[in-house]
Amino acid sequence: MPSGWNLGTLRTRMGLGPMAAIDALAAWRGSKLGLRAHLVIFGLAIVVPVLLYSAFLLHRYTQSVHASNERRALEIARALSADIDREITAIVTTLETLATSRPLIYEDYADFYAQAREALRSRPWHVVLIGPNRQQLVNTRIPWGTPLPVSSLANPDLLRIARETQQPFVSDLFQGTIAKRPIFSVSVPVRKGEAIPYVLVMSLEPDRLVEILTGESLPPGWLAAVSDRKNLNMARTRLAKEFLGRPIPEESVRLYAGRPEGVIQTTDFESQRSLHAFHWSRLTGWRVATWAPLSLVEGQLRQAWTLFFWSGVALLSLSLLVAFGVGRLMAAPMAELMHAGAALGEGKPVSPIASTLREADALSLVLSNAAKELDARMGAQAHLAAIVTSSPNVVVSLSPAGIIRTWNAAATSLFGYEETAVIGRPMSILSSEGSSGDIDKLNASARAGSVVHEDAMLRHKDGRLIDVSVSVAPMYDDGGKLVGISAIVSDIGERRARERHIEFLMRELSHRSKNLLAVVQAISGQTARHSPSVEEFQTRFSQRIAAMARTQDLLVSRNWKGATMADLVRTQLAPFAEDASSRIEASGPPLQLEPTAVHSIALALHELATNAAKYGALSVPDGRVAIDWEISGAETAAGRFRMRWRESGGPPVTQPVKKGFGHVVIAEMVASSLRGQVTLDYAQEGLLWAIDMPCSSVMAEA
Numbered sequence: 001m002p003s004g005w006n007l008g009t010l011r012t013r014m015g016l017g018p019m020a021a022i023d024a025l026a027a028w029r030g031s032k033l034g035l036r037a038h039l040v041i042f043g044l045a046i047v048v049p050v051l052l053y054s055a056f057l058l059h060r061y062t063q064s065v066h067a068s069n070e071r072r073a074l075e076i077a078r079a080l081s082a083d084i085d086r087e088i089t090a091i092v093t094t095l096e097t098l099a100t101s102r103p104l105i106y107e108d109y110a111d112f113y114a115q116a117r118e119a120l121r122s123r124p125w126h127v128v129l130i131g132p133n134r135q136q137l138v139n140t141r142i143p144w145g146t147p148l149p150v151s152s153l154a155n156p157d158l159l160r161i162a163r164e165t166q167q168p169f170v171s172d173l174f175q176g177t178i179a180k181r182p183i184f185s186v187s188v189p190v191r192k193g194e195a196i197p198y199v200l201v202m203s204l205e206p207d208r209l210v211e212i213l214t215g216e217s218l219p220p221g222w223l224a225a226v227s228d229r230k231n232l233n234m235a236r237t238r239l240a241k242e243f244l245g246r247p248i249p250e251e252s253v254r255l256y257a258g259r260p261e262g263v264i265q266t267t268d269f270e271s272q273r274s275l276h277a278f279h280w281s282r283l284t285g286w287r288v289a290t291w292a293p294l295s296l297v298e299g300q301l302r303q304a305w306t307l308f309f310w311s312g313v314a315l316l317s318l319s320l321l322v323a324f325g326v327g328r329l330m331a332a333p334m335a336e337l338m339h340a341g342a343a344l345g346e347g348k349p350v351s352p353i354a355s356t357l358r359e360a361d362a363l364s365l366v367l368s369n370a371a372k373e374l375d376a377r378m379g380a381q382a383h384l385a386a387i388v389t390s391s392p393n394v395v396v397s398l399s400p401a402g403i404i405r406t407w408n409a410a411a412t413s414l415f416g417y418e419e420t421a422v423i424g425r426p427m428s429i430l431s432s433e434g435s436s437g438d439i440d441k442l443n444a445s446a447r448a449g450s451v452v453h454e455d456a457m458l459r460h461k462d463g464r465l466i467d468v469s470v471s472v473a474p475m476y477d478d479g480g481k482l483v484g485i486s487a488i489v490s491d492i493g494e495r496r497a498r499e500r501h502i503e504f505l506m507r508e509l510s511h512r513s514k515n516l517l518a519v520v521q522a523i524s525g526q527t528a529r530h531s532p533s534v535e536e537f538q539t540r541f542s543q544r545i546a547a548m549a550r551t552q553d554l555l556v557s558r559n560w561k562g563a564t565m566a567d568l569v570r571t572q573l574a575p576f577a578e579d580a581s582s583r584i585e586a587s588g589p590p591l592q593l594e595p596t597a598v599h600s601i602a603l604a605l606h607e608l609a610t611n612a613a614k615y616g617a618l619s620v621p622d623g624r625v626a627i628d629w630e631i632s633g634a635e636t637a638a639g640r641f642r643m644r645w646r647e648s649g650g651p652p653v654t655q656p657v658k659k660g661f662g663h664v665v666i667a668e669m670v671a672s673s674l675r676g677q678v679t680l681d682y683a684q685e686g687l688l689w690a691i692d693m694p695c696s697s698v699m700a701e702a
Helices: 007-014 018-028 035-099 109-119 158-165 207-215 250-256 299-345 358-390 409-415 436-447 493-529 534-557 565-576 595-614 661-673
Strands: 126-130 136-139 182-192 195-204 223-227 233-236 261-267 273-280 287-293 394-398 404-407 452-459 465-476 482-491 584-587 624-632 640-648 677-683 686-694
Touching: 035 109, 035 182, 035 195, 035 207, 035 223, 035 261, 035 273, 035 287, 035 299, 109 126, 109 136, 158 182, 158 195, 207 223, 207 233, 250 261, 299 358, 394 409, 409 465, 409 482, 436 452, 436 465, 436 482, 465 493, 565 584, 565 595, 565 624, 595 624, 595 640, 595 661, 595 686, 661 677, 661 686
Parallel strands: 584 624
Antiparallel strands: 126 136, 126 195, 182 195, 223 233, 223 287, 261 273, 273 287, 394 404, 394 482, 452 465, 465 482, 624 640, 640 686, 677 686
């Protein structure tokens, strides 16, 4: 901000409070929220709390209505369940009375039949007396003397339960043997001394349950139903026969969750979302349910919420219209201030404005004075900026605390950070991990008045480290006060890279020379041990060194990254046959070998070729050598590499009596170095040598 004016000046000149001054400054600097947005927020701050409080009251009213509907539905379900329990209790009383009749005790079934018909004459009830093995002895539904079948109650354990519990038992819905339609029954054990030889069963029509359900005055639009223990519909106030015996919806069963009673929202038989209350009877084990469509019980609530919604929309719309109207009246002076601010940012002159908004006029005067002061400074800064910008070195100025103030193009090129991304941040953002203290030490030395030159590792934006030379020096104003720190950074990465490359080459040369000398020493010792004379030693040793030299040339030509199997076979066998293309056949998939495998396989090929040239297939014109290799499962850890050397057309082969160094190479050394298994067959028609090893021992990494 230009000198001579600040936030206090704004408050003084514009007559605003602290918060208003901050809002004015934010608007001048380009805040995202405009005047109209603030007016809209102000209007919403008035309207929204009113709407929220109204919604809260309506929500509490909705909760109260929901609770009232749930209590009402549950009370109806309890009342209907109690009515059914009273009916079942009356039936049990009747059956228990009949169970103690004298004809039954004396097994006078005809007299008992007449007595039961007389007792049930005024009721649409029928009783069945069932003896052992579920045989019906008396059935008042049909005339006396009619042959009676074995009872086929849906629950075969009905008689067993009545006898074992010695208590009345109410059945679920089942298909009656005589009635030929769904019925339910109430069973009472008949005692004769300590024994229970009979069970007295009263079979009832589900229509009686329908009468009980419809007898209770249900509210308009409400329905009621009874389901048995198997969740089958037994009775219903509407469409009772259509839904008789049908299972109740699975969603309802799941929401019951084994509770004795409760209120849920579920889908009924007619696929309507309903408020559903249920009560489980301890006497019968049945569940009585009452329900009504949600559209019925919540109709008034939905109307209330709809009215509230559209009223809120209207109120919000009115508030927004007023805010936009007032904002439009204030938009003209605000737009002129925005143009003045843009002109100030571009270094152009700014003229005061005259409007109906006093605060806007005061702010435009402040901007006009600031534009004049900035114009005077921009000329002096432009010259210095041109020098820093065109410098090939990184030139950065810091505050005394080490905060970046300026950042030239060379700094962006070297470190990858744009100027806007680093201004205002500490220089330590360029420090490598664990070395932020080095930058702090340099800054401390500069603050103490020292000029420091050091080599360091600084971090690029992408995380890589850069070798640099850093020079820091203090900057003072005309009064000798420390006002900042200058830092000049030069890239010395190429110099350091050359130094590291030379060091690497020296180490690599030493390592490979040692390895090569060790191999030469081993070959020399083994060749001497198996050579009968100095001349023989010189010949064999020279040949093996030549084979190694060819291998070295092959690896060097590939920058020590290995070699292909085909190139290795060609270089090792070329010296042994002038017409190698016709006498030596090599086949196999393309395969890149790693350097260690190249050395081992090269020695084996040399020894095999030497033996073939002296004693085997390559010692005669018609002899042939076939070399093939294959790979299996290379993409897995268990992948295998197999290679075979087969000779044909040569002299008859005999197994050597004495095994020399060549045999050690092809049979032991290669297998040991490559973790493989060697097969060596001295077949009369030609030598066969094969090796089987893991792919990881030979294949170079992709």
